[in-house]
Amino acid sequence: MFNNTNDTVFFNDDEIIHFIKTENQNDIEALFAQARKVREEHYGKSVFIRGLIEFTNHCKCDCYYCGIRCSNTKLERFRLSLDEILNCCRTGDRLGLKTFVLQGGEDPWFSTKRVTEIVSAIRQEFPDHAITLSIGERHESDYELFSRAGVNRYLLRHETADEKHYALLHPPSQNLADRKRCLWSLKKIGFQVGAGFMVGSPHQTPLTLLADIRFLEELQPQMVGIGPFIPQKDTPFSEYPHGNLTLCLKMLAITRILLPKALIPATTAMGSIAHNGRELALKAGANVVMPNLSPPDVKKLYAIYDNKAYGGPEAAENLALLKQKIINAGYEPDMNRGDAM
Ligand code: SAM
Numbered sequence: 001m002f003n004n005t006n007d008t009v010f011f012n013d014d015e016i017i018h019f020i021k022t023e024n025q026n027d028i029e030a031l032f033a034q035a036r037k038v039r040e041e042h043y044g045k046s047v048f049i050r051g052l053i054e055f056t057n058h059c060k061c062d063c064y065y066c067g068i069r070c071s072n073t074k075l076e077r078f079r080l081s082l083d084e085i086l087n088c089c090r091t092g093d094r095l096g097l098k099t100f101v102l103q104g105g106e107d108p109w110f111s112t113k114r115v116t117e118i119v120s121a122i123r124q125e126f127p128d129h130a131i132t133l134s135i136g137e138r139h140e141s142d143y144e145l146f147s148r149a150g151v152n153r154y155l156l157r158h159e160t161a162d163e164k165h166y167a168l169l170h171p172p173s174q175n176l177a178d179r180k181r182c183l184w185s186l187k188k189i190g191f192q193v194g195a196g197f198m199v200g201s202p203h204q205t206p207l208t209l210l211a212d213i214r215f216l217e218e219l220q221p222q223m224v225g226i227g228p229f230i231p232q233k234d235t236p237f238s239e240y241p242h243g244n245l246t247l248c249l250k251m252l253a254i255t256r257i258l259l260p261k262a263l264i265p266a267t268t269a270m271g272s273i274a275h276n277g278r279e280l281a282l283k284a285g286a287n288v289v290m291p292n293l294s295p296p297d298v299k300k301l302y303a304i305y306d307n308k309a310y311g312g313p314e315a316a317e318n319l320a321l322l323k324q325k326i327i328n329a330g331y332e333p334d335m336n337r338g339d340a341m
Pocket of ligand 1: 136
């Protein structure tokens with residue numbers, strides 16, 4: 001199925017659809033083996049470790065799948081102060097982490113001015129660390145200010161590259177064209193950009209997944225986040241089943257093969273639907289993990305889906321446990337910044 005040369009692999013549409021649909025274990029194993037080969041050619045056995053700081057669960061968006069959507073009145077909301085965010089960074093630094101990922105809902109309280117103040121303060125105290133921001137859609141001029149303040153990377157999953165599917169997951173005020181425009185702006189400004197999508201979101205089909213892969217090839221993001229959709233009890237999608245782990249791993253492997261240099265996390269969502277989800281993701285081509293640095297009392301409030309893993313190896317304070325899991329999976333924890341190649 002895959003030859004043994006180091007030539008770049010291309011898939012036509014039928015081949016991608018085949019891998020999405022197949023239950024043939026030999027084909028699936030061949031796909032994962034090829035993904036491991038490609039990953040090792042570029043990154044060896046390294047797994048980069050980033051510290052995730054979830055700093056606000058306020059959100060003006062109303063994504064039908066997400067537990068922190070503005071219509072969810074049952075959720076207790078929180079915001080971290082500048083001091084609390086800096087303390088998270090200090091903890092991460094003491095643990096040896098070289099990347100801080102600041103993620104939050106689309107929270108207007110964190111105005112451009114406030115965000116640049118936070119980023120500048122982190123940049124001043126940690127001149128050599130990578131700062132990643134993930135706070136959704138903003139004006140290009142805001143992204144430019146974030147870049148000047150010291151942000152190196154920006155994560156903004158496209159969620160689905162199919163317009164009709166996007167409209168089934170979001171209210172009319174949110175659309176795929178805006179999402180894509182933001183991603184292209186971020187690229188133009190020079191961020192290392194992360195796109196990505198959920199696997200198993202309601203109304204997803206093999207064709208929408210194909211569109212996701214083709215969009216990633218067009219955008220060529222440096223990072224790609226792929227994780228299963230997991231229902232959250234207080235959302236319109238509460239009754240849908242969570243995404244299938246094997247399909248998630250297949251999409252991750254296809255992405256690794258087609259974007260060989262991408263930085264791809266073994267996501268918390270994968271670890272949340274299976275106790276060995278993260279290890280399986282590493283074996284299907286993932287090369288990043290993001291333990292959580294947020295204070296313990298707010299971790300459970302960032303409830304984007306039910307039964308989100310936040311203890312054990314997901315918690316940055318248990319870094320030794322996470323490192324051991326990486327080693328047990330046959331890989332090497334890498335404490336460098338892990339910038340895009
Ligand atoms: N507001 C930022 C944004 O829009 O990019 C970042 C926060 S948002 C909560 C981070 C990611 O969580 C989304 O891109 C989405 O893919 C994921 N997410 C939200 N709800 C989810 C669910 N029910 N299951 C799995 N992933 C979910």
